[in-house]
Amino acid sequence: MRPDRLLDNPIMLLVEVGAVVTTVAALLDPSTLAVLVSVWLWLTVWFGTLAEAVAEGRGKAQAASLRDLQTSTTARRVRGSADELAHTGPLAVRPTDEVPSTSLRVGDVVVVGPGERIPADGDVVEGVASVDESAVTGESAPVIRESGGDRCAVTGGTVVLSDEIVVRVSRDPGQSFVDRMIALVEGSERQRTPNELALNVLLLALTAVFVLVVATLWPIAGYADARPPVVVLVALLVCLVPTTIGALLSAIGIAGMDRLVRRNVLAMSGRAVEAAGDVDVLLLDKTGTITYGNRRATALVPAPGVEPDDLARAACQSSLADETPEGRSIVDLVGGGDQALPAGVELVEFSARTRMSGLDHEVDGRVHRVRKGAASAVAAWVHSTGGRPSPEVDAAVTEISAAGGTPLVVAEKVGDRPARLLGVVRLKDVVKEGMRERFDELRAMGIRTVMITGDNALTARAIAEEAGVDDFLAEATPEDKLALIRQEQEGGRLVAMCGDGTNDAPALAQADVGVAMNTGTSAAKEAGNMVDLDSDPTKLIEVVEIGKQLLITRGALTTFSVANDVAKYFAILPAMFAVAVPQLDVLNVMRLSSPESAITSAVVFNALVIVALVPLALRGVRYRPARAEVLLRHNVLVYGVGGLVVPFVGIKAIDLVVSLIPGL
Structure with a gap:
C-alpha cells in the first residue's frame, strides 16, 4: 500500500490517490456515499496488489525449501595448485584438506564419497556415482553423474549415494545454481518483458485519456449547473481506467515463471517465457535430448x-x-x-x-x-x-x-x-519414449522441429524418421548450429534450442529460448535462459504451452478489462446528470435504484472483479493447440463479450443489495 512501492504500477497508484481524495472529502463532508466509495477504493488498491503478492509468496515458499541446500558443509579439498592438479595422475588418491564449503573457489578440486553432500557446483573429473538430486528436481530416483561426458555437472547441496567422485568447482559460493534459483523464484531478478512494457504504455495511454475526459466533465457539468461531488468524479475515473488488467498484469508474468518452476523448469527471465509462446522453430540436439546419451x-x-x-x-x-x-x-x-x-x-x-x-x-x-x-x-x-x-x-x-x-x-x-x-x-541410438507423439503436438502448434547431430546423414535420417522430427542437420559442428539459428532468425522466426553439451553452448546462447538439460555441462546451463531440472527435452512442449498461456491470459484479461468499462460507463454517467438532465435517464439501461447506489455498485464491482480474476491470472487461461485466428476469435467471444455482459449483471446484482443501505 506504500506509494513508493506502487510507482511500478501507476494505475494502482492513481487509485490510491483517488482513495486519499475521497477519504479527505468524506471527513470534510461526511455522507454514506463518500464513506462507501472511500472504503471500496482502499479495498481496490489492496485487491490490486493481492494477486502479485500471492504470486511472489509462492516463489518465496519454494525458495525457503531450496535454502535447506545451502547449509555449510565440510569439503575434502585436494591439495595443490590448478597447474599441479592438471598434470598429475588420479586425483582421488592425492592428499586432501578438510575445509568449509564456503571457502571453496572456482578451480578447486574436492573428493566426495557415499553419503556426503556435494559442497559446490562443479563438474565430475574422475569417477562415476549415483547422486540424489531430489532436493533440486523433486524426483526421488537417483541419477548417474560421471566424468568425460555430458552428464558431468553436479549441483551443490545434492548427495552422493554410492561410489566416489572427484569434482572440480565451477562457481564461487553465493553464485551457485541454487542461489540463482532462489533469487529467480522469489522474483527479485524479474524484469518486465518488452510485451509487458508495451502493454503498460497502452494502459497508461488509456488512463491519460480517461483522466482528460473526467477532468473536462467538471467544467461541462458546471455549465449545465449539474456539477457532481468530487467523490463521484473520482469514482468515475477509477471505474473507467483499466484497473482490472493493471492490477493483474504483473501477477500474470510472475505466475508464468512460477508455473515453469512447478514443472521443474527454471526460467532466467520473464522474457524467455514470453518468447516461448511465440516460438516458430525448435532445434534439438540428438544425443541425450532426442535419444538416450549412449548407443x-x-x-x-x-x-x-x-x-x-x-x-x-x-x-x-x-x-x-x-x-x-x-x-x-x-x-x-x-x-x-x-x-x-x-x-x-x-x-x-x-x-x-x-x-x-x-x-x-x-x-x-x-x-x-x-x-x-x-x-x-x-x-x-x-x-x-x-x-x-x-x-x-x-x-x-x-x-x-x-x-x-x-x-x-x-x-x-x-x-x-x-x-x-x-x-x-x-x-x-534409442529414441526416448513418447517423442513422436510430442513432436506431433508441436506440429499442431505450428512449430517446426529440427534435429541437430554430428552423425552422418544416413544415421541422422534414420533417427529423424523414427523420432518424427520435420527436418535434420547432420554432421553439425557448433558453428553449423549457430549459423542455422541465425538463418532462421533472419527469416523473422523465433527459435528455441534444446541441448546439454558444451558444444551446444553457442547455439543455446544465440537462440531466443535456450533450454539446457540439468544433466548437461555447466557451460550449457550458463548459456541457456532456461534449465530443465528433469532433463526431459519433451518438456519444451509444456514450456511453449506456458508461454502461449501467458500471452493469451494477458490478452484475454486486457480485453475483459477494457470491455467492462462500457457497463460502468452506463452505470455512473447517467447517475451524475440524472437530476439536472432527466433525458439522460434513458442511458440507465440497468434501471439502478438511485444515482448514489449506481455509483457505489460500480465501485464495488470494480474491486470485486479483481478478486474474482486472481485465480485465473495465477492459473492462466487454458491453452489448446490451434491457429492464431481461432484463438483470437475465441478470446474475443469469451472475454470480450463476457467483459460486456458480466458487469451489467454484476452491477445490477450489487445494486439490489446496496439500495437497502440507508442513505443511498
Missing part, C-alpha cells in the same frame, strides 16, 4: 548355423572387459551381469587401437578366445587365424549400417582351429 545394444543377429544362446554367451563374455556404455549395454541385453567368470580367465580390454574387446580362457586343455568389435577389426582378426568371411554376416552389417545403427561383430576361436564369425550385435 545401446538392441538385438543379436546370429550367423547361419549358430545358436542364439551361443551368440548371446559369446557377446556377453567379450563385453565383460568393455567398460564403455555400449559394452555395458550388451551385458544388460543378454542378462549376463551376474555371470561368473571361468577360472583362469584373461580379459582383453577394449582399446581404440584394436577396436575389440574379448576374453581368453582354457576349456578342456584348449584355449578358447572370444572377440567383439568393429566389423573390419574382427574380420581382420578372423582372417589372421585362417578363418573365412561370412556373406550373411556382411549382409547383416550392411543392413544395420543402412538403417542408422552400429554393427559390432562377435567371433570365437577354439584351440588351433580357425576363428569363426558368430553373428552381429546391433547398437543404435
Whole structure:
C-alpha cells in the first residue's frame, strides 16, 4: 500500500490517490456515499496488489525449501595448485584438506564419497556415482553423474549415494545454481518483458485519456449547473481506467515463471517465457535430448548355423572387459551381469587401437578366445587365424549400417582351429519414449522441429524418421548450429534450442529460448535462459504451452478489462446528470435504484472483479493447440463479450443489495 512501492504500477497508484481524495472529502463532508466509495477504493488498491503478492509468496515458499541446500558443509579439498592438479595422475588418491564449503573457489578440486553432500557446483573429473538430486528436481530416483561426458555437472547441496567422485568447482559460493534459483523464484531478478512494457504504455495511454475526459466533465457539468461531488468524479475515473488488467498484469508474468518452476523448469527471465509462446522453430540436439546419451545394444543377429544362446554367451563374455556404455549395454541385453567368470580367465580390454574387446580362457586343455568389435577389426582378426568371411554376416552389417545403427561383430576361436564369425550385435541410438507423439503436438502448434547431430546423414535420417522430427542437420559442428539459428532468425522466426553439451553452448546462447538439460555441462546451463531440472527435452512442449498461456491470459484479461468499462460507463454517467438532465435517464439501461447506489455498485464491482480474476491470472487461461485466428476469435467471444455482459449483471446484482443501505 506504500506509494513508493506502487510507482511500478501507476494505475494502482492513481487509485490510491483517488482513495486519499475521497477519504479527505468524506471527513470534510461526511455522507454514506463518500464513506462507501472511500472504503471500496482502499479495498481496490489492496485487491490490486493481492494477486502479485500471492504470486511472489509462492516463489518465496519454494525458495525457503531450496535454502535447506545451502547449509555449510565440510569439503575434502585436494591439495595443490590448478597447474599441479592438471598434470598429475588420479586425483582421488592425492592428499586432501578438510575445509568449509564456503571457502571453496572456482578451480578447486574436492573428493566426495557415499553419503556426503556435494559442497559446490562443479563438474565430475574422475569417477562415476549415483547422486540424489531430489532436493533440486523433486524426483526421488537417483541419477548417474560421471566424468568425460555430458552428464558431468553436479549441483551443490545434492548427495552422493554410492561410489566416489572427484569434482572440480565451477562457481564461487553465493553464485551457485541454487542461489540463482532462489533469487529467480522469489522474483527479485524479474524484469518486465518488452510485451509487458508495451502493454503498460497502452494502459497508461488509456488512463491519460480517461483522466482528460473526467477532468473536462467538471467544467461541462458546471455549465449545465449539474456539477457532481468530487467523490463521484473520482469514482468515475477509477471505474473507467483499466484497473482490472493493471492490477493483474504483473501477477500474470510472475505466475508464468512460477508455473515453469512447478514443472521443474527454471526460467532466467520473464522474457524467455514470453518468447516461448511465440516460438516458430525448435532445434534439438540428438544425443541425450532426442535419444538416450549412449548407443545401446538392441538385438543379436546370429550367423547361419549358430545358436542364439551361443551368440548371446559369446557377446556377453567379450563385453565383460568393455567398460564403455555400449559394452555395458550388451551385458544388460543378454542378462549376463551376474555371470561368473571361468577360472583362469584373461580379459582383453577394449582399446581404440584394436577396436575389440574379448576374453581368453582354457576349456578342456584348449584355449578358447572370444572377440567383439568393429566389423573390419574382427574380420581382420578372423582372417589372421585362417578363418573365412561370412556373406550373411556382411549382409547383416550392411543392413544395420543402412538403417542408422552400429554393427559390432562377435567371433570365437577354439584351440588351433580357425576363428569363426558368430553373428552381429546391433547398437543404435534409442529414441526416448513418447517423442513422436510430442513432436506431433508441436506440429499442431505450428512449430517446426529440427534435429541437430554430428552423425552422418544416413544415421541422422534414420533417427529423424523414427523420432518424427520435420527436418535434420547432420554432421553439425557448433558453428553449423549457430549459423542455422541465425538463418532462421533472419527469416523473422523465433527459435528455441534444446541441448546439454558444451558444444551446444553457442547455439543455446544465440537462440531466443535456450533450454539446457540439468544433466548437461555447466557451460550449457550458463548459456541457456532456461534449465530443465528433469532433463526431459519433451518438456519444451509444456514450456511453449506456458508461454502461449501467458500471452493469451494477458490478452484475454486486457480485453475483459477494457470491455467492462462500457457497463460502468452506463452505470455512473447517467447517475451524475440524472437530476439536472432527466433525458439522460434513458442511458440507465440497468434501471439502478438511485444515482448514489449506481455509483457505489460500480465501485464495488470494480474491486470485486479483481478478486474474482486472481485465480485465473495465477492459473492462466487454458491453452489448446490451434491457429492464431481461432484463438483470437475465441478470446474475443469469451472475454470480450463476457467483459460486456458480466458487469451489467454484476452491477445490477450489487445494486439490489446496496439500495437497502440507508442513505443511498
